[in-house]
Amino acid sequence: MHRVVPSLTGLLLAAVGSVWALDDLPLYYDEGDCSHTGVSFGDANGTPGTLDTVTETWVLGNSSRSWPTIPITCSDSHSGTDAAEVLVPTDMPTGSYYDDFFKWPDDSKKNLTGYSQVRFWVKNLSKTAKTVHLALQSDSNYAPNDLTGFVISGDTGWQEVAVPLSSFSGYSTSKDYYGFGMRFTYPDPNAGSALHLLLDDIRITDGDHPISLPATGAGSIPTGWPNHFVASRMDNRATDTTAAKYQVGDYRYQYILPSSLTASGWGDTLYAEHYAQKSDSMGIKSAFVWYSLGLDATSSAPVVASDLASSTYMAGYVSRYETFLHQIAVAGQPDYIIVLEPDMYGLLLQGGYAPNLSCADIPVSMTAADAATGSTYPANLCGWAQYMISRARTKLPNGVIIGHMMNHWGVNIPFQVGQGRIEAHIMSANSEGAFINSFGAWKGDVVFVEKTDRDAGAKDFENPGQEWFWDSTNYAKYFTWTKTLSVKTNLRIVGWQVAEGNMANTNVLHRDEVAQYFLDHPDQWKNAGFIGILFGPGEQTTCTNYGGDDDGGWFLSHFTTYNQNPVPLDSVLGGGTAIVPRPISTAFRLSAVRTMGGLRLSGWTGMAQATLLDPQGREVASGSLTAGRILHTPTLHGVYLAVVVAGRTKTGIALAVP
Numbered sequence: 001m002h003r004v005v006p007s008l009t010g011l012l013l014a015a016v017g018s019v020w021a022l023d024d025l026p027l028y029y030d031e032g033d034c035s036h037t038g039v040s041f042g043d044a045n046g047t048p049g050t051l052d053t054v055t056e057t058w059v060l061g062n063s064s065r066s067w068p069t070i071p072i073t074c075s076d077s078h079s080g081t082d083a084a085e086v087l088v089p090t091d092m093p094t095g096s097y098y099d100d101f102f103k104w105p106d107d108s109k110k111n112l113t114g115y116s117q118v119r120f121w122v123k124n125l126s127k128t129a130k131t132v133h134l135a136l137q138s139d140s141n142y143a144p145n146d147l148t149g150f151v152i153s154g155d156t157g158w159q160e161v162a163v164p165l166s167s168f169s170g171y172s173t174s175k176d177y178y179g180f181g182m183r184f185t186y187p188d189p190n191a192g193s194a195l196h197l198l199l200d201d202i203r204i205t206d207g208d209h210p211i212s213l214p215a216t217g218a219g220s221i222p223t224g225w226p227n228h229f230v231a232s233r234m235d236n237r238a239t240d241t242t243a244a245k246y247q248v249g250d251y252r253y254q255y256i257l258p259s260s261l262t263a264s265g266w267g268d269t270l271y272a273e274h275y276a277q278k279s280d281s282m283g284i285k286s287a288f289v290w291y292s293l294g295l296d297a298t299s300s301a302p303v304v305a306s307d308l309a310s311s312t313y314m315a316g317y318v319s320r321y322e323t324f325l326h327q328i329a330v331a332g333q334p335d336y337i338i339v340l341e342p343d344m345y346g347l348l349l350q351g352g353y354a355p356n357l358s359c360a361d362i363p364v365s366m367t368a369a370d371a372a373t374g375s376t377y378p379a380n381l382c383g384w385a386q387y388m389i390s391r392a393r394t395k396l397p398n399g400v401i402i403g404h405m406m407n408h409w410g411v412n413i414p415f416q417v418g419q420g421r422i423e424a425h426i427m428s429a430n431s432e433g434a435f436i437n438s439f440g441a442w443k444g445d446v447v448f449v450e451k452t453d454r455d456a457g458a459k460d461f462e463n464p465g466q467e468w469f470w471d472s473t474n475y476a477k478y479f480t481w482t483k484t485l486s487v488k489t490n491l492r493i494v495g496w497q498v499a500e501g502n503m504a505n506t507n508v509l510h511r512d513e514v515a516q517y518f519l520d521h522p523d524q525w526k527n528a529g530f531i532g533i534l535f536g537p538g539e540q541t542t543c544t545n546y547g548g549d550d551d552g553g554w555f556l557s558h559f560t561t562y563n564q565n566p567v568p569l570d571s572v573l574g575g576g577t578a579i580v581p582r583p584i585s586t587a588f589r590l591s592a593v594r595t596m597g598g599l600r601l602s603g604w605t606g607m608a609q610a611t612l613l614d615p616q617g618r619e620v621a622s623g624s625l626t627a628g629r630i631l632h633t634p635t636l637h638g639v640y641l642a643v644v645v646a647g648r649t650k651t652g653i654a655l656a657v658p
Contacts, residue, residue: 024211025110025204026423027102027118027180030080031072033473039084040414040421041107042069043179046098052087058415059465070100078121078158078200079211080422088195092186099144101137101181102202105424106412109139109176112165112204118180119162120202122152129154130195136168137178144183145170152197157589162208180204213426215639217486217493217529218575222445224335224399225531226250228566229522231559232287233500234536235275236545244282248559249566251337252279253287253534256324258316272324276331286328287337287534289405289496290388292317293344303347304362308381311365318368321388325395334398337534339405339448339496340388346407348381349435357431358438359385385442403444405496406432408451408481417451417481418474419467425481433488446531447489448496449482453538455501457511469513475521479528486529487575495525495533501544502554510544519558522567531569535559590651592642598632599655601625601644608646614638 028039037054038044044053045068053068070084077083086100104110124130130152135144145168153159165171180202186192201211221227232249254275259265261272268274272288279286293307307313328336349357359381366377369387377383385404392400408417411428436443452459452468459468467474482493501512518525518533525533535555537543590603598621601610610631611622620640621633631642636657643652 023206025112025115026105026426027202027204028084028105028120028199028421028423029201029203030077030422031082032080032422032477034072034074034081036072038069038071039102040069041103041105041179042084043099043101043103043181044068044070046100047092047096049090050088050092050096051098051100052085052089059463064465070102073198076123076198078123080200083123083198083200086182086195086197086199088193090194092184092192094186097183097185099135099181099183101135101179101183103137103179104427105414105421106427107414108412109178111173111176113173115165115204115206117162117164117205117207118202119160119205119208121158121160121200123158123198124152124154124156125196125198126194127154127156130193130197132182132195132197133184134163134168134180135183136165136171136180138170139176139178142178146183158200165204213480214483214487214575216527216573216575217483218573219486219490219492219529220572221492221531221569222401224401226566227571228568229526229530230494230532230534231518231562231566232284232532232534233555233559234497234534234545246556247282247284248556249284249563251285251287251534252282253289253337253339253536255289255291256320258292258320261320261323261327270327273327273331276328276333276336280331280333285335285337286331286333287339288324288328289339289342290321290324291342292320293341303344304351308362308364308384311367314365315368318372318387321391322372325392329395329397332398336396336398336400337494338392338400338402340402340444342405342448342450342496343407345404345432345435346410349407349410349432357435358382359435360438382439382442385439385444389442389444401445403446403448403491403494404436404439405448405450406436406485408449413481416466418470418478420477422477422480425477426484429481429484430488433485436489436491443489443491445491446494447485447491448494449485450497450538451478451495451499451514453497453543455499455510455512455543456514457501457505457507457509458539458542461509469511470517475517475524479524482528482530483575486573490575492531492573493529495530495535497536497538498533499544500535500537500555504552504554505544506552507544509542512544515555515558519562526567526569527573529573590642590644590653592653592655594636594655594657595630598630599642600628600630601642602627603651604644604646606646608644611643611645613641613643 036056038056040058044051052071054071055066056069057064057066072082073085074082132150132152134147134150137144147168230250232251235252235254256272261269263269276286293303348362362381364379364381364384366379366383370376377387389402392402411431413424413428414420456468486493499512499514501510502515503511503513505511537545593600604627607624607626610625612620612631612633614620621631623631625631639654639656641652641654
């Protein structure tokens, strides 16, 4: 029988890797990829022989960049997979110097108004107290603002350091900053000796709160959604030619483009009505991608100036939307899915507004919408969202699930989503989530997201050096993005245009691991906030889209089998917060290492009582141990809290078991 320990219930809230409080600005948490040897967007240089550095080469777009940066080690960390290493191998000679800076993971500069501290965890491998110069790197010719004579204690364990921003000389909220680090120019009697430090979990923060990240997505399943994880697919790219035998799951989907409902476009002025009626005859529900803005734009300018702000353009836009809603209302199917405007949001966020874009910032001509509905909407993107969502709910009484489609490329993730540093994914999702929240009551029922617009084979071919065939490391970063986005908005996630390709496809350009990864790891997708995936092609000429170019039956066979027994969904995800390994007290420093048969616990003297708790505070294992002995446990997976009571002191540590 499990017994609950009331005083500890709630200390550990949920499972999965941990990162930041969502309001922090992360400077360094994890490379998350130990094939790299240094910090991306780190900057390390100095007099030859003074500072150990590594040179990393990173692929950005179709070009690469190489520069000296801060080494990382994967043999030790405060949390996650790795820590950064600052090593000055010998006492510094006269005339020598070094600069060692961590830059923002999105390779930007930032104003720090509203923040009060830089906090980081450090392990001093030199074993004696060291005096260092900390520095913020400002926007004036990358000039540093120093804090001289800062002492790192000789404690050999991980210790957290908090430094007020006001302590740095020349710090000002009127400046932008590129990063934080250490620097030294000889002579200085206070900071010239050999140095060996590990640094981890560096962040700019507004207070002393735990470093944390949502362990799951958040929000309720919208009304009308099936009680299981939906895995469906797009109709063939030729607009409606996929035979019933190729359909899988609860839905099929198709685009509604500006020309879709015209005789000169897809040749059927009642296309949406006929599509929904055919879906109904096949026993499948219909999903539509409303894709009128951003389709032909190459930047935000045409969307904002030529389209949204144009009364002429918006008159045609509203007319098309009214026609579309009328047609699917006549067809009468229940629980339509409508994906609103892929690419538009990405273009808007790239248009110089992020990270503080609000729907109120974007002017939109709402005259035609006012006339069509007899209402008066705000003449901005907030009013547009109110019209789009309220109108769909009014005209589709049998139910509609409607939401905004957020492009991962809308806010900068260097090296692309699933690649680069985890912190960049957090910052991207925070910006996009704040933007969605600006819609208020009209933020929709779900958030739609993509992985990419190509099969991995095609993406790799077009972008040599990037990582589009993903492993669990890439997915951990992707799911960090979706979990943060889900919790920020309190909405569940639906994947859209997720590649149908499989690794056995004879056409190497049409290979992708994502479908198989879902089948192998559905719980990872659920925990990341997903309630469904709409598989389908992105770019039309190079992507797999089974129906006219079948893959030999792999997708059809596997997803027909899946849909015979689909994965059930939890009705509500709470967005629980995973706790990083951070001591409950500093009475003694507890460490835990997973080993054969259990956990090897150490850090105290004498005999102690050890207890392992699950996220609900229930006892998993317990025993009396001396330090270094094994607490025997059942098979573990997830996050647990190990608590050790030695004498009159009690210390706990959270640990993740993959």
